[in-house]
Amino acid sequence: MRIRAAVLEEFGQPLVVQDVDLAGPKAGEVLVKLVACGVCHTDMYTASGADPSGYAPAVLGHEGAGVVEAIGVGVTSVKPGDHVVTLFSPQCRECVHCVSPKTNLCMAIRAEQNLGHLPDGTTRLSRGDEPIRHFMGTSTFAEATVMPEIALAKVNPEAPLEVAALFACGLTTGLGAAMYTAKLEQGSTAVVFGAGMVGLGAVVGARIQGAERIVCVDMSDERLELARQHGATHVMKGGPEATAAILEMTDGFGADYTFECTGLVSVMQQAVETARMGWGLCTVCGVAGKGETLDVIPRWLIQGRRVAGSSFGGAKGRDNVPELVQRYLDGDIDAEAFISHRITLDEVNKGFDLMHHQDGIRSVIQFS
Numbered sequence: 001m002r003i004r005a006a007v008l009e010e011f012g013q014p015l016v017v018q019d020v021d022l023a024g025p026k027a028g029e030v031l032v033k034l035v036a037c038g039v040c041h042t043d044m045y046t047a048s049g050a051d052p053s054g055y056a057p058a059v060l061g062h063e064g065a066g067v068v069e070a071i072g073v074g075v076t077s078v079k080p081g082d083h084v085v086t087l088f089s090p091q092c093r094e095c096v097h098c099v100s101p102k103t104n105l106c107m108a109i110r111a112e113q114n115l116g117h118l119p120d121g122t123t124r125l126s127r128g129d130e131p132i133r134h135f136m137g138t139s140t141f142a143e144a145t146v147m148p149e150i151a152l153a154k155v156n157p158e159a160p161l162e163v164a165a166l167f168a169c170g171l172t173t174g175l176g177a178a179m180y181t182a183k184l185e186q187g188s189t190a191v192v193f194g195a196g197m198v199g200l201g202a203v204v205g206a207r208i209q210g211a212e213r214i215v216c217v218d219m220s221d222e223r224l225e226l227a228r229q230h231g232a233t234h235v236m237k238g239g240p241e242a243t244a245a246i247l248e249m250t251d252g253f254g255a256d257y258t259f260e261c262t263g264l265v266s267v268m269q270q271a272v273e274t275a276r277m278g279w280g281l282c283t284v285c286g287v288a289g290k291g292e293t294l295d296v297i298p299r300w301l302i303q304g305r306r307v308a309g310s311s312f313g314g315a316k317g318r319d320n321v322p323e324l325v326q327r328y329l330d331g332d333i334d335a336e337a338f339i340s341h342r343i344t345l346d347e348v349n350k351g352f353d354l355m356h357h358q359d360g361i362r363s364v365i366q367f368s
């Protein structure tokens with residue numbers, strides 16, 4: 001079939017929206033008609049050429065939600081008409097990592113996905129004789145996509161798909177950091193550095209887990225106000241002084257749980273330093289720049305602070321995303337509030353501009 005899609009042709013250049021060919025689903029694959037797709041930092045980062053593992057031409061986009069149109073041989077967990085959220089982090093339920101409760105990093109299709117291929121090593125996207133690669137195994141800046149069954153979360157059809165799309169990346173990353181990676185305990189103190197989509201998700205996750213105090217740190221007053229609306233009990237301007245201010249608020253000890261949601265290594269250091277001596281856990285969500293390293297003074301660790309990283313919030317996508325979408329429907333997560341702009345596929349580069357200028361939290365592409 002012919003579909004419209006936003007193609008990364010050349011690094012550092014705007015995406016080019018055009019018609020491309022999409023072949024039907026092979027065994028274990030699913031054709032999804034997209035209804036909505038969020039625009040995330042990782043798309044912009046890859047388009048810029050800063051990501052050394054990026055490839056072109058590729059159809060970008062990974063925060064998608066849509067409706068199953070057709071299924072390939074052997075697909076049993078979804079059927080035409082089902083509402084699904086796309087997962088750049090799949091869950092095969094069989095690999096050594098999937099059967100462990102300790103991690104969400106499914107190993108089943110990792111190597112081919114990193115190359116921009118579907119699991120059988122080929123692409124369904126093309127233009128004439130030229131194959132086009134599948135970004136993050138999702139390629140959701142497009143009217144339709146073909147994805148492996150194990151990378152689709154079936155969600156309650158009552159949830160508007162533009163809201164469900166947020167759970168495909170940023171929101172689940174923040175929520176999950178608190179709920180699945182840190183497993184934050186009721187009554188504890190949390191500090192969240194950064195109030196973008198990920199940080200605000202962490203604020204909500206901490207609130208859901210029953211944190212008594214939630215301190216959110218950011219540079220933007222507007223975003224700090226949003227953090228308050230979503231459950232932060234204290235807000236604070238970011239910068240080197242924030243460390244002392246947090247220690248002072250916690251009798252000099254630091255917080256039970258800290259979350260780094262900025263991607264800045266200087267802030268990651270702060271998040272380690274402000275984790276409580278004895279048992280404080282620092283969860284790193286941000287993706288640092290190429291080649292950057294995090295310096296940790298060993299004494300911080302010897303004194304009982306711990307550091308964890310979190311990919312996709314530690315969420316096992318097919319299990320946890322439907323649960324989180326249900327919590328949105330139950331009124332626990334005001335996810336709609338995070339959609340700041342609704343744009344068309346042709347306006348995808350505007351979505352990058354808005355993100356670059358920190359205008360709003362999330363732009364969502366709507367496919368008509």
Ligand SMILES: NC(=O)c1ccc[n+]([C@@H]2O[C@H](COP(=O)([O-])OP(=O)(O)OC[C@H]3O[C@@H](n4cnc5c(N)ncnc54)[C@H](O)[C@@H]3O)[C@@H](O)[C@H]2O)c1
Nearest residue numbers: 194195196197198217218219238261262263286287311312
């Ligand atoms: N681990 C994952 O699976 C995963 C998934 C999605 C995104 N990410 C990463 O998470 C990070 C956050 O993503 P986002 O979409 O929320 O980004 P964002 O840019 O919208 O938000 C980052 C926030 O950090 C704030 N900030 C800047 N300097 C600060 C400082 N010194 N102290 C406190 N706050 C400061 C900014 O004002 C901004 O509000 C990025 O690095 C992104 O790449 C990781």
Ligand SMILES: [Zn+2]
Nearest residue numbers: 040042169170
């Ligand atoms: Zn993302």
Ligand SMILES: [Zn+2]
Nearest residue numbers: 092095098106
């Ligand atoms: Zn697996």
